[in-house]
Amino acid sequence: MSKLDGNERWKSKMLLTEHQEEYESRTDPKKTSRPTSEELNMIRDYILLPHMLTIVQKSVDDIKSSPNLLKQLYLATGQVVMNKISRDMYDIRRELTKRNIKIISDEHAELVVYHRFLCRGYEDRFGMTRDVMRSEISVQLKKYIKEIIGRVADEK
Numbered sequence: 001m002s003k004l005d006g007n008e009r010w011k012s013k014m015l016l017t018e019h020q021e022e023y024e025s026r027t028d029p030k031k032t033s034r035p036t037s038e039e040l041n042m043i044r045d046y047i048l049l050p051h052m053l054t055i056v057q058k059s060v061d062d063i064k065s066s067p068n069l070l071k072q073l074y075l076a077t078g079q080v081v082m083n084k085i086s087r088d089m090y091d092i093r094r095e096l097t098k099r100n101i102k103i104i105s106d107e108h109a110e111l112v113v114y115h116r117f118l119c120r121g122y123e124d125r126f127g128m129t130r131d132v133m134r135s136e137i138s139v140q141l142k143k144y145i146k147e148i149i150g151r152v153a154d155e156k
Helices: 015-028 037-064 071-098 130-154
Strands: 101-109 114-117 122-129
Touching: 037 071, 037 101, 037 114, 037 122, 037 130, 071 101, 071 130, 122 130
Parallel strands: none
Antiparallel strands: 101 114, 114 122
């Protein structure tokens, strides 16, 4: 018997709603579910965007050392693309965290690059060949560039 047993104040406990929901979610068994196709696309983008950023950074560095007449235009465009990629990386990372999806590690097996991920308790691997990665990076870079050209054309 504790000292508080005789004290009537401790019989009724106030608990805020959000604390009650958090407590109940802790006691519930974890729900495991497979990722949706949208979430798989987000995982793919999470994997590809750092590679894209590296490619664009290398191109910007190459342009800096070139004697090209339009060097400033290319540098500014490259910087805009890098900013957009960085913003998208941040947004995807935030959304994956919100959906309780974690990308754990990568491993290379012959021509395929695998990334392990946890999706709300479900564990699996996401694999892409290097050729698929190159083509996806090419497609996405074209989208970024097309968006920039569209913005410039709209300002005319």
